[in-house]
Amino acid sequence: MSKKMSGAEMVIKALRDQGVKHIFGYPGGAVLPIYDAIFQQDEIEHILVRHEQGATHMAEGYARSTGEVGVVLVTSGPGATNAVTGLTDALLDSIPMVCISGQVPTPLIGSDAFQECDTVGITRNCTKHNYLVKKVEDLAHVLHEAFYIARSGRPGPVVVDIPKDVQFALGEYFKPTKQDNHQTYKPHRKGDLGAIEAAVDLMLKAKKPVFYTGGGIINSGKEASKNLRELTELTGFPVTSTLMGLGAFPASNKQWLGMLGMHGTYEANLAMHDCDLMICLGARFDDRITGRIDAFSPDSTKIHVDIDPSSIGKTVHVDLPIIGDCNFVIEEMIRLWREKTSQTKAAKISDWWSKIEEWRDVKSLAYVNSDEIIKPQFAIQRLAEATKNLDTYITTEVGQHQMWAAQYFPFEKPNHFMTSGGLGTMGYGLPAAVGVQVAHPKATVIDIAGEASVQMTMQEFSTAVQFRLPIKIFILNNEYMGMVRQWQQLLHGSRYSSSYSESLPDFVKLAEAMGGKGIRCEDPAKLDAAIKEMLDYDGPVLFDCRVSKEENCLPMIPSGKAHNEMILPDTKDIGNVIDEKGKILV
């Protein structure tokens, strides 16, 4: 029998055995024993945040850029409730995360004790699974299971709530064992071979095929992105991706159509609308993607590969579902394609490609540049140009700047773009950048931000200063909550109710006050030099990039419309495009 140890020591031991090197957290009364255990070791580094929401987004950035589980440590009550936004964000974007929370001692549970909240009750619907550990004997097992559940299948956040008396109690530690024999939780990894073969047969016959890829490819690991490249080269099919899947397929490849969906390119959306075969790999037919559902890709046969059975048929009828891990399915598709044919499909689908080229010629991402004022699209293009030879990770907040980043920044590699897709959490990008930088100390990590979003978690800049993390916060400052303003222009007669960012801080002084560097740029001619100054500075930077104020994010599928009813950059009078039915939609 091994030596007994306290619950708190067990937490640290379990984290170590799970390969954890960094945790993001904030101390408080109910987690003091765990903080004491952290103090007495130096294998796991603790990143002290300024607010628990920041810790969760850091863990998300860390997880998404490495493929590892991100770990958060918070105290009871407000510590746990502050983490709820990040947990929900991780659930919607399928990010592996384990959040350990302190709880009041078991005898006090339910008594409205100081800093008590029903953590498992509150987080039940915003986690993949959660636990309240009432006995120290269960602790080691629960912690290992939490990691297994967070990272396997469709990844997601798991909360382990540990009362303070359990942290003090002595018990026996168990090392992690193979978890494949979990009684009730059995993720589907391998796809049905018959179905995969049927898919390949459909692909061989298709005249107008398109690959519609998503975050599942990235969650499936780097191999999946590599195999996706091979499969597309083999088939010659065009590829489009959701926001969450950007980087899985290189933007420089000529088969790349750009992002699809509400702010996707004309060619991607029209290809989705007109295709005869849609091969969805690790995406979930989200409403940002489909637009009006009864007019969504009306003439196509749809193949849907997803590891989560409940994603299949949830919003769109699918003809051929394949439940399995993307990488496994793609590998099998490659093998079967090779078995069945030695020719590449390119010639057979050349008509389809010429149609796509026509749509490309519409140049839906065109914008009118200016010598006087920095256009946000231009700013992102210059940023991309300046960083193209660096190992660059991009995070974003939520809004217009996020869509512009997705449209104008060419992503070449998976795990290099971190954004809040499903939940759309303003304030995600800055802490996510901190998390990415912790995981990749040598890389260039840039948060493409908006001046409104970034203020939601601004205080984490101070975390970056404390831990010498040279993140670059590139704020496209248009003094508006730009996407809110754009929708008010579209739907509410340009009555900009509460969407103007009044009383903005002086971001340069703010950066300096927090111990970083501030840069301001208002002149397009000086932009390149200013970006260089930002990249050359070895420390955190707040870059206040003053951009044109009322620029709209286009192209756009307006709410309630189909893929072939896009607003293009030259569409006039966009205030009258959306009808009454569309106005109720978000």
Next chain:
Amino acid sequence: MNDNLQPSGSAYFITKPTATPERHTLSVLVDNEPGILARIAGLFSARGFNIDSLTVSETEHEKGRSRITVVTVARPRVLAQIKLQLERLVPVYKVHDLTEEGQSLERELVLVKVASKGEDRVESLRLADAFRAQVVDASIDSFVFEITGKSTKVEQFISLMMPLGLVEVVRTGVVAISRGSAKM
């Protein structure tokens, strides 16, 4: 390909529903962990699914398993989602759609309190006998009947008691099991 599209609650479903809602009885085998009932109930409320009846009790003590019987009314595609979402919960072992998987038995236990005198009192007793309801409590001016059966049967009994002095009703909700030798 979108002919058989059904709304799932998304505002983006502008199409009108075509299929009619069906009543299904689901049997859900779960790990009897604390909070499991809240997980199931929370899933139904969060995703806007209906619960007509829900019963839960531990059924395999040594394995720590409970069986939850849920009666729900939904259109076929939503039903499929209900089953898949239930299966996604970590402590859920199996979900069986008893309505779909062939013959099954459904029973409900109901206690019915009736207060009446004279001819009404005699009539209630006569009807109880016809429905094979037991008298489990009696006073000078009241009976409590216990009746077991399918929901349709107990509902009929309750409606017959209405004019005969029905005071209150308490129901266990539906429990169900498949016919034949197969184990769930």
